[in-house]
Amino acid sequence: NFISLTDMLKAKDGDFFISDWLRNRNTIEYLGIWESIYNPSFNYGEFAIIKSQAGLNSYKLSVKDWVEKTNSIGIKATTGRYGGTFAHPDIAFEFGIWISPEIKIYLIKEFQSLKDDENNRLKIEWNIQRTLAKVNYHIHTDAIKANLIPKFLDKSKINFIYANEADLLNLALFGITAKQWRDENPNTDGNIRDTATIEQLVVLSNLESLNSVYIHQGQSQSELYRAFQKTYLKIKSKRKT
Template identity: 75%
Template sequence: MAKKKSIFVKGKEISILNEKDGDFISLTDMLQAKNGDFFISDWLRNRNTVEFLGIWESVYNPNFNYGEFAIIKSQAGLNSYKISVKEWALKTNAIGLRAKAGRYGGTYAHADIAFEFGMWISAEFKIYLIKEFKRLKEDENSRLNLEWNLQRTLSKINYKIHTDAIKENIIPNLISKTQISFTYSNETDLLNVALFGITAKDWKKENPKSKGNMRDDASIEQLVVLSNMESINALLIEQGLTPKDRLIQLNKVAITQMKSLLENNSFKKISS
């Protein structure tokens, strides 16, 4: 499904759809910046426009219909010639221009083509369009790099957790016999007791002024461990362990992993 984003060019909001085959900019939105009556069909009937679109399609579209393109090109520029975006796409199998209906309705063009169309608005508009589009892509790349670095750091942390788990032989049992023997109403509370030592209901009683729940107030280390525990608990359920035995095992996991995380310098950097 296409993702919609926006940029502002000369005070006009321009929609951008991120499709599987590239970024498509709304020509319909761009027209708002044009003084006087001007239509996309006017631009599309120009011979230079048709030649540019044909070259672009020949580079990026292996299914481009050159036969139909030749007919359109021969007619382009004539006073009697007129073609819509929908007709252009239908006749030539073009992929660079798209007429969309529904939620994101309007005429969209691949970024390369939209920049060319921007010149028909004005040279100044084209320059600012390219500038804002580049800024958007730089912001996206920065976020992707941040996410990638976070994932890489978490992977290193999880690796250390597993290697430390091998070294650990004696795990202190911090949950009481009463907690072990108690029947919990759901798996969520089982995990809560294993990690936090308390059920969600009891935590709420102790923190009546809190707007959230115990997990909202959890540290990043606790949330990482909790995520790992959920996966481990699923495996323990498949193995047929009783809730009592799972609670004991999960509590040991929580203790071991929390120790590992709190001692890990890499994790301290991203959580501080």
Template identity: 60%
Template sequence: MAKNKTIRVESFDIVLYSQNDADFISLTDMARYRDKERTNYIIQNWLRTRNAIDFCGLWEQINNPDFKRIEFDAFRNESGSNSFTLTPQRWIESTNAIGIVSKSGRYGGTFAHRDIAFEFASWISPEFKLYLITEFQRLKADENDRLKLEWNLQRTLAKVNYHIHTDAIKENIIPSELTKQQISFVYASEADMLNVALFGTTAQEWRVLNPEKEGNIRDYAEIEQLVVLSNMESINAVLIRQGLSQSERLIQLNSIAITQMKSLLKNKQLKKL
């Protein structure tokens, strides 16, 4: 729901609201600058003019694909006649206009998109229009300052959350030292041996523990784990050529995985500071 805001122009409070990234300003409040009692009369007097109809019609053609051109042309042809009258409600209902809005209730009245409202302000008084634009720009500048403050706050919170997340990563993805049973076990494939060195479990064991997940353990690895895994594959090839047994290679690879994971997480943390 759009929230009303107020700016003060020449001792008059002007209500406005934002909706779908568009600002609407109260023509009713603006009309009080000319006549505090007969605001509807002031708005109708302006809207019936040829210039107002031309401007509002052009705005609708640019911004409103559902604008009814035929009805607009009828109003345009009638404008200028002494007997011609046009209320905001009639304009909206007949042409399907969206640039002018009629609202009921405590904070109701006739509102218009800021482009149209500024045009109405020109008709009221050039001086009034200048003050209106000045106060409107001041309001938007204040809003932008608040958005910047909120963005900085969110950025700070993101940094804090990053450190919390990093601590969680340290607890969950830095490999643990292998047990004697894991070291002595003969693994069916080199891939499983690498999985145990880095993740602490074989692919089959992971699938048993995670029956609801598709894919394999490596599909759910963090980017740091994948980097270390790639390094381990190269190192394992060297160790094989050196003639080390699987258990000996497993011990070394597990130690390398622990060291590299700690190093990667530490460097990542430093870059975020």
């Protein structure tokens, strides 16, 4: 997967030399950071010596010297008919930026485009899960209406029963009630469920379905809470795995 720095030079007008790029202090620092991340056998002692001399007018460093002294794995030089200097894509990009600042602009724009695409996909997935949770919410409230709300109960008490059942799920999933969340986030629009992660919405839709079943079965709130906590922890563990 290595990229030929030699071929990159051939495609670029002007006089550029890999040795000039390699003796640059910024280059040495970049290579050192890259090796520290990916190379457990990197020779930090030799790297420190090279870094202290990099940038001096009299200092020269070849790829071969760099590899032999530091035990580098990110760049290499080969001889023969198909020889040249080759580098890992991370390092080749850095080299490309050195010979052509335009490449840096293209990389930044490409990165921004990929992040925009990723954010759009996550937003769509979140909306789907939020819609699913809302659908299950109606199944949940229908079960409450059929089993927990007596006839001729006034509206304020009916709303309290709905809120109480919703908070049972909120406590199991978020650890706080809707009112506690509003008190802690007075300047945030929406409600506690609008700020949920995709994983939390998946769990929420499952808990709402379970709660409708448990309500029909006549289980107490303490039994429901323990069941929800157990289910939430089980789903959370599977998601991590």
